[in-house]
Amino acid sequence: MTKNILLVGVGGQGTILASKLLTIGLMKSGYDVKMSEIHGMSQRGGSVSSQVRFGDNVASPVIEAGSADILVAFEKMEAMRWMPYLKKDGKLIVNDFEINPMPVLTGRAQYSSDIKSVLTDATKTDFVDASSAAMTIGNPKVMNIILLGALVKAMGLEAIDWHAIIASEVKPKFIELNKRAFDQGMQMIS
Amino acid sequence: MKKLLTGNESIARGAYEAGVHFAAAYPGTPSTEIMENIAQYEAITSEWAPNEKVALEAVIGASIAGARSMASMKHVGVNVAADPLMTFAYTGVNGGMVLITADEPGMHSSQNEQDNRNYAKFAKIPLLEPASSQECKDMLIEAFEISETFDAPVMIRMTTRVCHSKGLVECYDRNEKAIKPYTKHMSKYHPIPKHARGMRVRAEERLEKLRVFSETTPLNQMILNNSEIGVITSGVSYQYAREVFGDTASYLKLGFTNPMPAAKIAAFAKEVKTIYIIEENDPIIEEFVERLGIACKGKEVFPKMGEMTPDVIRKSLGQPSFDTIDFEDLTVPRPPAFCAGCPHRGFFYELGKLKNVVISGDIGCYALGFDEPYNATDFSICMGASISMGHGAQTIFNKLGAEAPRVISVLGDSTFFHTGINSVIEVLYNKGNSINVILDNRVTAMTGHQENPGSGYTIQGEHIGEMAIEPILKTLGAKRVRQIDPNNLKEVKETLNWALESDEASFIITRWPCALKRFTEADREEFKDAFTAHCTVKTEKCIGCKKCLGVGCPAISFNQETKKTTIDPNVCVGCEVCLQVCPVKAIEKEAAQ
Structure with a gap:
């Protein structure tokens, strides 16, 4: 049975690194893995997604609408945008963090203040304050690894040696920082 | 391994x-x-x-x-x-x-x-x-x-x-x-x-x-599971078809598609009752199969355009799709935008304000200059075409008299070296009078920061020395060439006016690095203080006029409660474009902490 994990956010938030680490962990656990992402123009502050599929024998590299087992949104509005991809009764992990799209910055649209309650009513939702946690750890950029930690906990994949994967993939001076971020994320989800 | x-x-x-x-x-x-x-x-x-x-x-x-x-x-x-x-x-x-x-x-x-x-x-x-x-x-x-x-x-x-x-x-x-x-x-x-x-x-x-x-060749492979449905497919469409049909269909998976295997297709057709051709874009396999006199269902069922993803296949076949939850009415679109510190911002801010000009665009990040808040670029076609298209358009406008628009063609440094340089030759050789702008951000940015002849480095990062655009233009015969800092709005405005006031072809090079570029030694020397500071809004001075929002920067936002703007210090890199448009000098530059 193929499982679908969808990671979404805004260009520059580090969804690609988080999903890369996830796929390495899944590969090391013996799964067939496929991951799909779109590069190019959408990176310029646009909405981005990484689609991870794993199982015995994965066919399509893309996740269909209504079939993601877990949706991890690095930003609240992106959770709203990608909700149609979440399976009925699927699990939603949302970074409690806002990045205003250009129409909101220029005052032509409003960033809904109801997102939290709307999402909580819609499905099983965990809000993770990765932004504050990242500041406490000392670098706002590790939000992505905090969210990866939360995702790993939600998937029940704690047995994999994630610290070793982090050590093999990030620059030496950021390894300890990212390990702490990962551990912090694991603790931020029920 | x-x-x-x-x-x-x-x-x-x-x-x-x-x-x-x-x-x-x-x-x-x-x-x-x-x-x-x-x-x-x-x-x-x-x-x-x-x-x-x-x-x-x-x-x-x-x-x-x-x-x-x-x-x-x-x-x-x-x-x-x-x-x-x-x-x-x-x-x-x-x-x-x-x-x-x-x-x-x-x-x-x-x-x-x-x-x-x-x-x-x-x-x-x-x-x-x-x-x-x-x-x-x-x-x-x-x-x-x-x-x-x-x-x-x-x-x-x-x-x-x-x-x-x-x-x-x-x-x-x-x-x-x-x-x-x-x-x-x-x-x-x-x-x-x-x-x-x-x-x-x-x-x-x-x-x-x-x-x-x-x-x-085993590149063309028959996978027989079921005699009711047979799918002939190629490329990633095979994976999509497999996702939808699994073992309930047979497949002729074509990995070698020119020329196609007529006998193998005919043999496959004998094994199955209904044949679907699932291929992305043109009906190339379908037309070949039809020509063999084999009945098949292709573009009459599946779309001619877009991706042939599993949901598209299901929908085409009238199969139910998965239940979804949709919050479209609460979702604000997030179109791509110039990054904070993008050197195209200042230029397009001024360009968009000009009247009676037609702007010929090209392929690169600056393609976003057509959009809000700049609404600048009129048209674009392909790599390097802006200057030649602009020349043709200007030539026709010139026939319409003094009130006709002037054409401003814009393209990037990598696009200039791609084929834009040929277009410059077209303008100069044929005594054109368009205005031509090379937005030199010192890298091939849109595709993820590749080196190019103008950056002075090879793909391996070896320094070979920069092919500078200004002397190239002059060597080709350009008489009117100016190089400017696109973050300096006064300089941008004056230079555009300098070009508009002349009846000859003018060339403007805006030279400032992409804010996301990894700096080389040469960049560090030339652009010493670039991206090392940020701007802040002095709230007590801000009158909430929203002029700074007009530069379209993702670091600037308007607070609906205080009716004032703020600048996100984690996003701002201190290009100072917004600072120059503030009518009450409420934006100040601070050194990085």
Whole structure:
């Protein structure tokens, strides 16, 4: 049975690194893995997604609408945008963090203040304050690894040696920082 | 050893394993990472070429000289390279030669959705279509064998999802291939009409041999599960079909699609009742199957455009899709925008304010200049076209009298070297009077920061010295050339007016690095304080006029409660464009903490 994990956010938030680490962990656990992402123009502050599929024998590299087992949104509005991809009764992990799209910055649209309650009513939702946690750890950029930690906990994949994967993939001076971020994320989800 | 690779990384690995000696490309989504990854292998001489035609020509030369060689490009790049391709298809190779085309069903980052399988048919050359990362490597290695066996350049058609999806790939060592001896062979390599007529005959004879190969190669594979439904498919569409039908259908998976295997298709047709042709974009397999007199369902059921993802297949077949939850009414769109600190911002802010001008655009990040809040660019077509299109438009406007608009053509540094330089020659040679702007952000930015002749570094990061645009323009005969800082709005405005006031062709070079660029030594010296500070709004001075929002910066937002703007210090890099538009000097620059 193929499982679908969808990671979404805004260009520059580090969804690609988080999903890369996830796929390495899944590969090391013996799964067939496929991951799909779109590069190019959408990176310029646009909405981005990484689609991870794993199982015995994965066919399509893309996740269909209504079939993601877990949706991890690095930003609240992106959770709203990608909700149609979440399976009925699927699990939603949302970074409690806002990045205003250009129409909101220029005052032509409003960033809904109801997102939290709307999402909580819609499905099983965990809000993770990765932004504050990242500041406490000392670098706002590790939000992505905090969210990866939360995702790993939600998937029940704690047995994999994630610290070793982090050590093999990030620059030496950021390894300890990212390990702490990962551990912090694991603790931020029920 | 198994590695998790994108299709592009797998192609690069395949080039290494296949014993490729030379590779060249011009960056273009979704093909760019092929050459970036090939450059990691020291055994392969790899190059960024100024454009796809030059890349392919260099690769053709390497093949004739005896080396396995390859070129990679996005689908529209093959249009640029079509001239050498069509005749190299006649001469054939010495060392094996493969051209990778990265097509874009769905147009994620492209201006059209052309199906480059048509080129293989057009050029009468073999075509392979991988469906996974593993197949990318396997098929590239096989393609070199085919190229050398049949004396033909071979095309591999990738698509965005094959290029940018990761999958497990079994990796091996390099199979070193000696450079073949070169011998002078004019009737083979020199297509004057007398020789070309012979080549033309050989191209048809080669196609006949390839037809036989197509019937027997395991690249074209029959997978029999069920006699009710049979799916004939190629590339990633096979994976999509498998996702929808699983073992409830039989498959004829075509990995080698030019020429196609008629007998194998007929044999498959005998095994199944209903045949679906599932292929992205044009009905190329479908038309071939129909021509064999075999009943099939293709584009009458499935769409002619876009990606053939599983949901699309299900919907086309009238099958139920999965339940979804939709919050569209609460979702604000997030269109791509110039990054904070983008050197295009200041320029387009001023450009968008000009009246009675027509702006001819090009392909690059600055394509976003058509959008809010600048609403500047009028049209664009393809790489390097802005200046030549602008020249043609200006020539016509000139016939309409003094009130007619002036044309301002804009393109980037990499696009200038791509083919824009030819367009400059067109303007100067034909006494044009358009205004031409080269937005020099010191890198090929849109595709993810590749070096180019103007940046002064090779793909391996070797410093070769910058080909400076200003002296090139002057050497070509440009009399009116100015180089400016695009973040200085007064300078931008004055320079645009300087150009508009003249009846001669003017050239403006805006020179400031992309805010996301990794700085070189030369950049650090030239742009010392760039991106080291940020701006802040002095709340007590802000009058909430929203003028600063007009620069369209993702760091600036308007607080609906306080009715004042704020600048996010984590996003702002201190370009000072907003600071210059504030009428009450409420924005100040602070040094980085």
